Amino acid sequence: MASIINSISFKNFFNYYGDYDTTRYDFEEGVNIVVADNGAGKSKFFNAFLWLFYDTVLNSDDKRTYPVKDFAVKIISDKAKNETLMGDSVETGIKLEYSTGRYKFQIVKSFIATRIGEKLSDFDSWQITLNDVEVDKTDHVLPKYKPIYDAEEKHRVINQLILPTLRQYSFFQGEEVDKMIDFTKKSSIEDAVRTLTNISKYEDIAKIVQDISNKAYNDLNKQTKSTSDHNDRLESAIELKKSLEIQLEQENEKLNIQKELYETAEQEKNDLEQNFANAEKRKELDDKISQKSRVLRGVKEDYDNFLEGINSRFFDGGFSWISLGFERSVVDFKDKIKDFRQKRYEKRALLNATENPNDYFTILPSDSPDAVTLEQMIESEHCHVCNRSAEKGSDAHNYLLKLKNRPNETDSTRDFVKNDLEDFFGNLQINASPFLNKFEAIPQSVLRTREKELELKKRLDKLNSELKTLKARRKDILIAGTESEGADNASDIINQYKGSIRRIEQASGRIERLQNNISELKTKITNTDKEITSLRPKDIPEGYTVSYEITQDLVEATNKAQARVFDKMVSLLESHANEHFESLIKYNDIKGGVLSFEKTPSGGISLDYIDELGNDVSGASEGFQRMKKFAVVMAIISANTSQYNYPLLADAPLSAFGKAFNKGFFEAIPDVFPQSIILVKDLYDKDLDGKLTDLGQKLLESNTIRTLYLNEVDEELPQIERTTKIERRK
Amino acid sequence: MNSQEFRNNLLLKRPRYAVSRIPVLDAFSEKGSKSADYSRFGPYYEIYIYAMMLGIKKKQRLPLPPRDLTKDFIEMGKWKRDSSLIDFLLMVIFTQTDNLQIDWNELEDMGQEDLNKVISSVVNLIEEYANGGLAYLEELWENGKLDNSHYMFIDLYNTSSNNDN
Incomplete structure (x- = not known):
């Protein structure tokens, strides 16, 4: 049975001030949404799970993770800290309840901080004691929790919520999707296939049969030597085969090196493309911002002049006030x-x-x-x-x-x-x-003046808010772009980009040559082998020959089986990814294309979106790229032969998506995940009465959404007073 | 004196205001500080005209203090150039025959000196109404009764009943 998170609650955890019962989210099977503006507790929520799984938290300031122990002072709610007197203690913790088919578990992780210094946020002002993790278990029949004492059992209960191997597909923050699915890296696609199939068993078998085959070959050669007195030609054929095999090994090594070079260059190219796109997008946004600012300045001036000019209507014969x-x-x-x-x-x-x-x-x-x-x-x-x-x-x-x-x-x-x-x-x-x-017309003229002012004001407000949006988008790109070091200069980026393409081409040419060499060597080895067989004395006991032949067949068969399993899984992933992609982009204009999984020379897979004629569909935005990858995440999960039994926990998965994507997203996830908890800001609009965007309102009415929470923080208050208020809307 | 001479003599006059009204004049005209708290007029003559008309509406005539406590500003002929505003204002002023103690037809028979006296009393009436209007504005201002809106002056003007009516 699937693991379903029933609730999570916090105690003085960041802005979640108060005891567990005051800051609690109850969740249900299906889609659960937590809507929060920036700074209203999304990342903190996500951090609770980082603490649960890894005993770390992510510091949003430097985007690095820290052990809870070292970061504890920052984790405690500022308000709670402020209320703790010298010598007193405050407890901070997270509590999670989840159930599988029969059992229900409750996990509490917490620590106690004792105030020993004046300065609130000073690490030296607090003495931290981590409490033991508490895990309790009950079955649904007995309502009473019983503690689990065994450390390993506790660990198992935590892991069972989302298995560690699957967490990368089921527990992530928005931008991480880009990195976790990069099938151009052979390791990434292999990881996915390994997660999904028993391919590792084939790998084991391949190794075993190869060993047996080597042994059979050695035995056969030993036997040959002992039965034949002297056979130069056989001797030299065996030597030749040996040297060919050494060459083959060397060529394989070279091939691996070239594949690695290829992969590195490809990776660099992809990173730069991202950067390049960002650079272009930054420029595009900058242009838009400066244009919008210009218009705004003009309208502002008009508006000011208009206001200044209101009183001149007294003296103007046209108005005659x-x-x-x-x-x-x-x-x-x-x-x-x-x-x-x-x-x-x-x-x-x-x-x-x-x-x-x-x-x-x-x-x-x-x-x-x-x-x-x-x-x-x-x-x-x-x-x-x-x-x-x-x-x-x-x-x-x-x-x-x-x-x-x-x-x-x-x-x-x-x-x-x-x-x-x-x-x-x-x-x-x-x-x-x-x-x-004009006596009779004056009241009308005053009224029209007010209307005109409102009109101008409205226009001004609209421009202001548009500009704000553009600036926010510009800022988001800046954040995404800071990870690239030393590549700020556009021509640098272009040169690096050209360099990486040249290296990809070089490596790809070399890989092809090496592969030719290898296949030639293999043919030579096979031919030499045939010669060896014909040169072998006839008096060798049949068992040796047969045993060698059989083991060789086994090696070949295993390798082929392994390749087949791999290919089959890749094509299964491809078809699942396409299905999900189709439903994700349901409300978008881009239609008519397919996601194609192309093999790269290094053995990875490149993920392309192509139209019916096989051409790349260009102009795909960052959101689109991420959606593509998310389709693959969903494919990895749905291609699993058994039902997926774990919740999806995603922080800001929509941050780069367009509106139409968002709608598709919420409709598509229940197909794959039995439960999902999605933290978003995109549905929040503080200017609206209900604080929810159109889509937010629609989701509220939709049957697929089981719960919807709205977080709010009073930004007027100083930081030491701020608390996150949780309001359940559904 | 013919019509043109009479008009010229009148329009060359520079009405005066009490020095004590400078704060209120500055507060509501652009000549004052740039960072205004209230809606403002442009040049001095605008607030002056507004105050005068307000004075007429409110029937508030307030004599100016002695001459050395007053200041003058631009001649009436230069109030809002290329506009017939002054004609309208003079129309309103010249209907105030009771206040001016004149009869239009008598004007035509007066000697130069007497006619100049009439011109002075017209200017005087303008000054007294303006002073009365400014005093009224000042009182509202000091008591915080002014509504800080862009439409403050027209609203005030609209609600001030014209006592002549």
């Missing part, structure tokens, strides 16, 4: 100017009348012609009133003209006031017109 509430003044002004003009008019009229009454009141005699008649009279040069001619230039004609132009004479401009201010007031009204007609 200053006129808000002054409708009445405008009406007032209009009344006043009307009044003013009226009074002026009257005043002028009065003045004219007084000063020049005859000009002003021109009273025509009765029967005076109207304007139209007057016009006709002027034109026809004839007065219809007195019926006399009035030729042009005559007094009569001039009189008619004078009559006609009569109103104009009275319009002559003349000052009737000291200060003519009509234009002053009139122009105020005309000029101010932009400010006179």
